Amino acid sequence: MPPKKTATASSTTTTKKTASSTTGAKKASTAGTKKASTKGGASSSKAAAAKAPAYTPEQHAAATTIQRFARGFVTRRRIKKQKERAAKQAEEMESLRAQAYLAEVAYQRKQEEKRRKEAEAERKMRKEESRIKKAMLEAAFDDEVDEVEKLIGQAAELFGPKPTKKVFGGKPCYDVEDANGNTPLSEAAAAGAEGTVKLLLSLGADPNSKGEFGRTPLFRACFMGKQNVLQALLDGGGDPRVANTGGERPEHIASTAAIKDVITGWDTSVTDSILRDIEQSRNEAEAQERFEAQKAVKSATQAVETAQVEYDSAQKNMRKSHEELEKRIYEYDTVVGERKPQSLCEAALGAVKDAEATNDAAKKRLATAREAMQEAKLAYRTAREEESEEQEEVGQRIELQELDDVIIRDVGNKLGGSGALVIDTSGQASVFFRYADTNYVNACSRKDIEPNRLRRSLLGAIRYGKPCIIDTMGVDLWDEICNALEGVQPNLVKQVLNGEITKPDNYMRLVRKEDGEEYDPNKFQDARIKSFRSVVLTTTRQPETAMVESGLKTFRINIRNR
Template sequence: MPPKKAAAGKAKRAASPTKKPAGKGKGVASGKDKKPAQAAVPQFITDAAIKIQARIRGYLARKHVKKMREDKIAMEKEMEELRANAYRAEVEYERKQQAKQRKKDQEERARIAAEKKLRKELLEACFDDEEDDVIKLLAQPGADVEMADTHNNTCLSEAAAGGAAGIVRLLLSKGADPNSQGEFKRTPLWRACFLGHDQVISMLLDAGADPRIGNDTGEIPKYVANKPEIREMLEAFDLSKTDKLVAQFNARKAEKEASIKAQSMAKINEKASEVTSAKEAYERDQKNLKKAHQELEKRIHEYDTVVGEAKPEELCNITLQTVKDAEKTLEEMKVLADESADNFRSVKLALRNLKDAEGAEDEDEVGIRIELKELDEVLMRDVGNKIRDSGKWPLVIDVSKQVSVFLRYTDTNYVNACSSTNMEPNKLRRSLLGGIRYGKPMVLDLMDVDLMDEIERAFDVIEFGLFDEIMSKGLLQNEAYMKLIRKDDGEEYHPNKFQDSRAQKFKLIIITSNRDPKESLVESTYVMRVKVKK
């Protein structure tokens, strides 16, 4: 082949595409299937990675320590703020209570002074036979024909001693007791006989005065009569007539007492009806307050979610506004709940006063008083075993809400009863089971809402009758708590992990900032009230 042709052929072959190897398929590997050999990582890269990891771990550790410090500072700040707010609230509450008590004391002193003045004037007018004055004085509020001096000498007794026949007739017509006994057990008849008032003696005998009633030494009227004709009048009087008149007087007296009692019961029933209405309003506002708490928690969770997921700023602003709206609604509900709670306490106190019960609310408060600094000793460690010996779980009433902060930062299973997340049945069950498993307290924080009915239902969803079993401590007997374990609880809650000695250290602590919790809750728990100090 000529040289030029050969060169042209080589150039053509070189320019043509390379042919794929024949037989590509089973048993023949393509160039794409071949993996390049992995090169060894240089030592300096490994050392650098180790240093980076160490620095990251150090950074995370410092961040964790910083977070712990910040949490501690935040807790102390929150405690201090709560303490200050609680102190101010307590001072304001005490100021109002003291103002009410001062007003009540002033009114009582004025009432006593007025009654003392009225009694003195009435008794003097009866003795002095000043009939017009007696009529006017008896018409005044609080006046009564049975008014007596410090020696129990009644108006009738004074009139009989003074020989005031017109006053005696007036008082007897108004139902005065002719056989009342005053100083030295002397009756009006005895005093009239001793002083020789014939006309008065005759009136008293005709009204049922009993000549057989003597003084404290046994002397009967005829023995002290200063005139023979008085003794003859007494001896000649038909005692069967006296017995009949005394029976009639006692019947009238019983009828009058029954009428007064009926009127009193009508007032009590009327006040009890007010208590029922106030209770209904209180419970309604408590439910609304609970809903407001839950709504705020829900809105906060939504806001945290959209912020955490880096959602658009517009959506973040919208959810933030819903949080603010929920906060405003909650504040409004708190005001209404406080008003209905105050009214409920007020009408209950009025009812107790009407039933001659304790006159001041603080005197009616059930439970021991403790200071916040005593909480660990009295509540957590139960020094003296008072809680254990009571056979009940503790209820801590703390208007300052400091106990809630204290227990949240203590090793407890804390449950916010207003939180739908905390009260979710499975989470609630694990909180209870965890407390038993590790022998530590489970805290139920009712906040300022009456939630016991909802709490009982929440536990009953887990296991019917569970709440009663917890409150009676039957759940801790004979490893009854084992029935709460579920298959998906994992190795941590395997039955072998439970020890009865730890389970017996479990404690249910109920806390509330409601000053006047439900009576059934108070009766079923060992109550402690936290004193607020500056």
């Protein structure tokens, strides 16, 4: 047994030695390899790379197939998004077109009804004016005093107690003229209608009006031998010194010696005194009329100011509702994009609908305020006895489909380098420009109209050759737009309107250090800059006068039924 133990120990010892020698050999081999690797360096890696196997044809074919399918997938997804975008744009524009067409039809019907009523009232007024004039002249000649008084009352009831420029040539109905310029007093004098002569003179009829051949009422009475009315005419201011167009005075054509004696025996200093009194009375009456007119104008002015306050308030409310709607839409897009819980998405959508309802109410309020303003201004013009002609709709009419040619590409050079004002009551142009490749600025958004952002919108449009659209959203914001542009850079409004902003010295003043290399002077290309357009967009049927007269080329979108 002991020998076996010795053998086992010996064997164990031998085994350990063998393992040790083996381990040492491995260490030596590893060390040698490390030294070889260190010495080989880059040449070893190059050799390894050179020995790397090339891709097989099957692998190349597989990679090509994968790339083809990947590109196809990306392209199909892009086309799908483009189609969805186009469909959304078409749906939105069709909805706006339908609404705008119905609104346009209603507006045109209202305007047509208004014109019809005005024309009917005008015809009635002219008919009554002609009737009263003819009847007045005939009644005066026939000495029908009661009829004359009746006609005066009818005229006051129909046309008002005071003469206006619209009827009887601005004269009182008792001083109307026939085709030859003869007045009722002249007719009554020629007929010897003493009662009518006295009535008309007491009302203030002109005693020395000249009719056919320059004959006065006194001249005609002398010529016709109506001695019974001479004294009344002389006492009323009839001047025997006034001659006709041939230079003849009443005494020259007196039909009888008695009439001539009355005329020649009259003290003309009395006439002068009477005429002075008449002139004074007339001046006092005119002064009273001016006072009354000034009161009416003042009242109308106050009404316009009140309407202006409401209109300004409605515009501010409209702008605020636009901002709120944009904010709610952004919140909804954010929660949907971030895949928030359904409850949050529904809450955000509800907020959007509430904001839309508020915005619709703001639109109605603004429309009502605008109409009240127009009515107040009409009353003001009436108080000032100004012509209240219907405002002509300014702007060259174009179709919606022509916006791309006329505004974006300026086919035919209709803009001539200047900016454009686009009037579109339907709102379709706003959708078109938002979906097109433009720099779109919502003037109702304080964020968009902030000076630095407005500067970048304008500068980017010049740099990349695209239109810069400033949409007023139907609110009168011309002053705010001009102030915002001037806040960016002095004299910028003028440069944008007349196209001088496209000159290098002008647009490079807009560049700031923080804009980076993207707006380096060498990045601006003339070919692109020529495509720049400045466009102001409004849905207001009659834009602000300052906007229309700003120098922008004005275009008005036709509203069609499909």
